[in-house]
Every structure is written in structure tokens, then in C-alpha cells.
Amino acid sequence: MITDMFGRNRLKVNLHLHTTESDGQKSPEEAAAIYQKAGYDIIAVTDHWKYRESGAINGLRTLSGAEYNIGGGNGAGGVFHILALGCEREPGIGKEDSAQSIIDEINGCGGMAVLAHPAWSLNTVEQTEGLEGIGATEIYNAVSDAGQSSRPYSGYFVDAAACKGQLYPLLADDDTHYYDGSDETNAYIMLACDPDASDAEILEAIRRKDFYATQGPEIHLLREGNRITVKCSAAVRISLFSNTVWAKDRCLRGSGLTEHSCEVQPFETFIRAEVTAADGRKAWSNTIDLR
Ligand SMILES: [Zn+2]
Ligand SMILES: [Zn+2]
Structure with missing residues (x-):
């Protein structure tokens, strides 16, 4: 535990x-x-x-x-x-x-x-x-x-x-x-x-x-109205996935990243997140139902 x-x-x-x-x-x-x-x-x-x-x-x-x-x-x-x-x-x-x-x-x-x-x-x-x-x-x-x-x-x-x-x-x-x-x-x-x-x-x-x-990293996906926030252990990449095929704020790259957020659009019905740590290990959130 x-x-x-x-x-x-x-x-x-x-x-x-x-x-x-x-x-x-x-x-x-x-x-x-x-x-x-x-x-x-x-x-x-x-x-x-x-x-x-x-x-x-x-x-x-x-x-x-x-x-x-x-x-x-x-x-x-x-x-x-x-x-x-x-x-x-x-x-x-x-x-x-x-x-x-x-x-x-x-x-x-x-x-x-x-x-x-x-x-x-x-x-x-x-x-x-x-x-x-x-x-x-x-x-x-x-x-x-x-x-x-x-x-x-x-x-x-x-x-x-x-x-x-x-x-x-x-x-x-x-x-x-x-x-x-x-x-x-x-x-x-x-x-x-x-x-x-x-x-x-x-x-x-x-x-x-x-x-x-997960393969090691910690990941949490939070919703407050239309704002979706990912909180995680140190990552080099944070990605958000939904039924939109593209939005400019859905992938953050860098080092030591621990948070990212975006606004969902009215037509989006679900969203989920993934993070990748510096060692390549990944973590996956569950989906949030936006309907
Ligand atoms: Zn099998
Ligand atoms: Zn099997």
C-alpha cells in the first residue's frame, strides 16, 4: 500500500x-x-x-x-x-x-x-x-x-x-x-x-x-466545470485524449512537469490523460464522462 x-x-x-x-x-x-x-x-x-x-x-x-x-x-x-x-x-x-x-x-x-x-x-x-x-x-x-x-x-x-x-x-x-x-x-x-x-x-x-x-508514475485527472487538470509525479510529457482530434493545449512536453490543464469544448464527450516519466514509464488515468 x-x-x-x-x-x-x-x-x-x-x-x-x-x-x-x-x-x-x-x-x-x-x-x-x-x-x-x-x-x-x-x-x-x-x-x-x-x-x-x-x-x-x-x-x-x-x-x-x-x-x-x-x-x-x-x-x-x-x-x-x-x-x-x-x-x-x-x-x-x-x-x-x-x-x-x-x-x-x-x-x-x-x-x-x-x-x-x-x-x-x-x-x-x-x-x-x-x-x-x-x-x-x-x-x-x-x-x-x-x-x-x-x-x-x-x-x-x-x-x-x-x-x-x-x-x-x-x-x-x-x-x-x-x-x-x-x-x-x-x-x-x-x-x-x-x-x-x-x-x-x-x-x-x-x-x-x-x-x-501505471508503470510507476502517479496520475490524477480532475474536473472543475469545463476545466480539466492533470496532476502527476514528475513527467516529461502530459497528454490529454478526448473525441476531439486536435486542440492546441492537449500535449505538454518539458522536464519535471507535475500539472497541466485545458478547457473542454461543448462537443467533447469524454477525456482522459497519460503521462510519461523521464525513464519512459507511463501512467494512464481513467476517462471522465463529460456528457
Ligand atoms: Zn490473453
Ligand atoms: Zn492472459
Whole structure:
């Protein structure tokens, strides 16, 4: 747990990782030890088609999890990797189920259905806008920048979806597979939540977007009327993203930047922010709904 620049306690959480229970390179116990040493408060072990219930591994709290992937490897056909987080019981899901029935089953088990790595999956808004009940998506997925892939960042997808009114909570996750320095303890969320919160309360804090996603920097996005302000730890770049394709005050470059603000225009329906620190590490705010 850390205390942020506003004095709020935050839990360090990775909601997506694999172990030797599916295609990860470390056992659950080895993975938990790596995350515990790196100061994490909670992890979700999300092996493919292998549900793990909530509990603890050697003292590190685990939120129940699994990843259900359908659609094979051809992005043109609709590849969906859906995390089940915080379910109260194992979802009954088969490999022939549709994305919608997987999402429905996860929600029916009291969990949250997360659309994992939409950029890696080449998901389009046309593929997802008919889906009801997606609880969150990943704006950043670390393993998609490691090993055999280079599409970790889903900014285009989340902005295009937000243009259609889908303002998902935006997670950053490791999706750890290799544990070789490329994907473990790389991307996480800092969740404003009591350490003793129940699983349901953790999911509720995610649904409220009471977190920021990061590789290290701190970021906060604040609204006062039409004025939007970013406050952050020292950055070399602060960027704001909305449904406007261009505005002159949306990207600030420099050194030691800790604040930037802009006025939104009447036609803007959402806004979010990103910061980049001098070491290249990034942080991502959630979207603010301006409608
Ligand atoms: Zn996946
Ligand atoms: Zn995964």
C-alpha cells in the first residue's frame, strides 16, 4: 500500500498473470513470491481456462480469476480474451460459448468480465459495441510488448469505443507469461480501497474508476466545470485524449512537469490523460464522462 499525493491509501494490484497452471513460466507460488517482493497487495491468477478461487498464496492476497479465450489467432474473425475477476464461484464456460455468453456467465457469478488486450487481439469497436456487460478493459498489457508481440497499448481502441459511449474502466496489467524481466511487475493499478475490503468492494472500486493505471508514475485527472487538470509525479510529457482530434493545449512536453490543464469544448464527450516519466514509464488515468 502507498499513500498518494492527495493522502489517499492505494493498493498495488496486478489483475492478470499466468502460471504453470496454463502457459506461464513460474508456478503460482513462485509468481506470488515475485509480486510480494515487489510490494503488491493483491494479484489475480488468471490462467487460461483454469479458474483459481480467491484466497492467498504464501500471504499474498489473490482475487479469484481465469482467462477465457475464444476466436483462435486470426484477428479478422473476432478474437476475444475475457478475464473473469472476483467471481464467487467457478463460471461454467465452454470453448464453444460466444463472447456474450462468457460475459453473462461471469457477471452471473458475481464477477467482472474484462476485455483483455484489445490491441493485441485487434478488437474493433464494431466487434465490441454489441457486447453487454464488459466491466473493464486494458489500456496497457505488458506481455504484449514482450516475447512475440508488439501491441501493448490499446489507446486507439479505448478512444474509439469512448466515442461510441463505452467508457470502460482502464486497467494496466502484466499478463505475465515469461518472468524474464520483460513482463513481470511492469504494469499495474493503484486502487483506492481499504486493504480489508471484500472482493465485491474491490470490484466496486474498479467499476467506480477509483484507481489509476501505471508503470510507476502517479496520475490524477480532475474536473472543475469545463476545466480539466492533470496532476502527476514528475513527467516529461502530459497528454490529454478526448473525441476531439486536435486542440492546441492537449500535449505538454518539458522536464519535471507535475500539472497541466485545458478547457473542454461543448462537443467533447469524454477525456482522459497519460503521462510519461523521464525513464519512459507511463501512467494512464481513467476517462471522465463529460456528457
Ligand atoms: Zn490473453
Ligand atoms: Zn492472459
